[in-house]
Amino acid sequence: MSAMIETRGLSYNRGGRSLVRDVSLEIGKGLFTVIAGPNGAGKSTLLRLLSGELSPTDGEVIFNGSPIRAIPSWRLAHARAVMPQASDLSFPFTALEIANLGIEGIGRGLSRSERSSIALEALERADVVHLAHRNYQTLSGGERQRVHFARALAQLKTGRSVEPRQALFLDEPIASLDLKHQLSLLQEARRLAHGGLTVVAVLHDLQLAASICDDLVLINAGEVVACGSASEVLTPSRLRGAFGVRLTLDHWPRFPWSLA
Amino acid sequence: MTAHAFTRSGLRLHREDRQRITLGMLLVLLVCVSFLGLGLGATGIPMTRVLSILASVINGDTAAPTGEALIVLQVRLPRLLLGMLIGAALASSGALMQGLFRNPLADPGLVGVSSGAALAAAATITLGDRFLASLIGALPFGALPAGAFLGGLFTTLGLYLIATRAGRTSIATMLLAGIALGALANALMGLLAYISDDRQLRDLSFWSLGSLSGATWAKVAGVTPFIVPALLAMPFLARGLNALSLGEAEAFHLGFSVQRVKALAIILVSVSVGASVACAGIIGFVGIVVPHILRLLSGPDHRFLLPASALLGAILLITADIIARVIVAPAELPIGILTAAIGAPFFLWLLLRRRGEMML
Known part of the structure; x- marks a missing residue:
């Protein structure tokens, strides 16, 4: 049993719209998990549900073995930090x-x-x-x-x-960072994950995500399309379905940068 | 390694030292203006005389008090203490409200707390006089403060209910609802003024301008049990307010019980503002000017800002009161005119400076 966070049938509705629908996930302890998907897919909402900020309309989040809603905020604050936009x-x-x-x-x-x-x-x-x-x-x-x-x-x-047993939630952590700081922030998170920290990040840069994550959760229209390793998840047909883009190479390219 | 050690020693110097120095200077200043407040007025009393009068009281001297001693002990001392308490209450509830709303322009006056309290007081003056007094003979002495206090509490509570949904308070809704409630209270005040007789009208205008001139030991004793506990409780919210300035979600992530911090802040504000309005009417702008000056001096950390606001608020109101009774002696100006004359241009200057951000 190595799941740090587990969700069962997680749904979140707001204003009559369903932002997250029936998400059942296991996020491994000490892994770097990336949530990816097109704009408005529900990535940030899912992250806010996982961090305990939002209460789901349906289903529940199990954090460290107990329902996250049952953990008082001061105790939760010892176990997870959130970096907002x-x-x-x-x-x-x-x-x-x-x-x-x-x-x-x-x-x-x-x-x-x-x-x-x-x-x-x-x-x-x-x-x-x-x-x-x-x-x-x-x-x-x-x-x-x-x-x-x-x-x-x-x-x-x-x-x-x-x-x-801690988790770190990052909501588009590198959105306005220059290339060097994108790499150094993600590598710092990566280093902490090696030390046992569970990292969950919303990222837009799929190539960067693929090079750094252990698991990737692809969501679209509030539903999980696929999860697993980046190479398993990011297939040409899923990329076309979720983002409407075509992969022009026949294999996923290596990430070309590293810190000097 | 040396660079590291350098930053480490350089750190403390900045804000924490400035905060300590500022607090120390405010304390000294408060003592100074307090003595001035006892000595200055329509009858000037030399400082040495003031000191000997105070000393004879402390020594338990029971000799028949002279005229000067009566002025110092029965007129100026209660007035000084009342000014101190009300200045401290208004300034620190301004700081509290600004932390709660994450907006340096928020003020108890702005969200309708003062107006609600004043409306209730005005209603007590006119309607109470007209209907209640005929039933029970005369209005009891405490009816006015009690009315104002309930009015402030009622407004704050109503505001909270309007702006809170699913356990979360919307800052924008609360500010706008506060403006609407304030306007409504002012309209009703106008209606009351329309139906009141000449004597009541004088009372009402006195009320809406604010004054410390009716200070008695009874009034001091009346507000102390409200204001002093509220002032003492405020610093316990400081860390929560610091976290809240990042946002409600962030404060929750940092381990604070956001709803509890907000509810306590609202209660403390309505208690101290209600008690202040009950005693001295609407004295505007203290709550906005004082915290702003202190943030410029030593930063926005509420652990510093709340006690420092109480001190500077007391200093400011005592000073304004001295000016109010010296410049047109032997008559005196309502203190609200003075604080508004200083505060309103200051507020406009703030708005002009922040115009860029306000466009959002």
Whole structure:
């Protein structure tokens, strides 16, 4: 039994529309799972259901062996972090203060120096330590995303001593990142997955997804089309069906970049 | 390694030190304006006299009080304490409301809490006088504060019910509903003014401008059990409000019980604003000016912002009250006129500065 997250007949309706329909999945512990699909397929909704943010209309999410709705928010926060799509902030918090928010909720027992070293390490891993004292509101979209990544890393690090079986949810984490930071963020997540962290990411770049993920879930119109390894899932006929595109090569190409 | 050590030592310096320095300076400033508030007014009393009067009270001196001692102890001291409590309550509930709405322009006045409280107070003045008083002789002394307090609470609760669906509060709905409720309250106030007699009309206009001039020890004792516990409870919401500024979903992800933070914030705001309006009428803009200045000085962390807002709010209101009774002595200006004269241009300046973001 190596599933970290399991869903049974998961459905979510809103405003009379069915956004996620009858999804039954197993997401393996310590694996990097990518959710892919066309715009409006329900990727982000599925991610929000899996992270416990939304309550399903039907079915349930089993997280670490218990129904996620039954886990109080403070306990859930020890076991999973979520990196949202970068958003605006109305108050001038610094990048360091944002990273600290990952610790404030669950790390009250830690000493001041422990907390500050967790925050700094997270900022370093997300390559934003040089922005620590910059006002978040003045950062670029990509820098903001990296600050939120740092916050998620800080939260995971804080929760690890209490709950070692953890998951990280990433919603289009590389949407506004340059190539170098796309690679370094995904490789950091990959490294954490090797250490036992379960990573679930919504990604648009199929080639990047295929090169980095263990499992790929392809969804379309709220339903799971296929799941498994990227090469199994991303067949020409499924790509044509879901995205309306044709694969012009007869095999899936190797990803051409790596960090210098 | 050295670069690492450098960033590490450089970190603390910035905001945390500024926050501590700011808090210390605010405390000193509060003590200074408090003494000024006791000494200045229609009758100027030298600082040395003020100190000796206070000292004789502390020493339990029971000699018959002089005229100056009566002014300091029975007029200015309760007025000073009332100004302190109300300034602190208004400024920190402004900060609380802005954190709750994730909007630096939110204010208890804006979401109709003040208007609801004032409407209830006005209704107590006119309708209570007309109908109730004939039944029970005269209106009891506490009817006005109680009415205002219930009005504030009722408005906030109604607002919450309108804006909350499926256990989640929509910030936009709440702001817009607050504007609508405020407009409705103002319209009803106009109606009350239309049907009231001359004396009641004077009471009403006094009410809507705000003033500390009726301060007595009884009033101080009346608001203290509302405002002091609310002020003491607010800092416990600070971490939750920090997380909430990322968004409700993010605060939930970080382990906070979002609904509880929001409900507590609403209760604390309506308690402190209701009590303030009951005592001194509508004193506007303190809740918007004070937190904004403090954010510029030392950042938006609510663990700092809430106590600092209470201090600066008290300082601001005491200062405004001193000016209100000195510039046209022996008469005095309603304090609401002063805070609006300072606050409204400030608010416009804020709007102009943020025009780009407001286009969203």
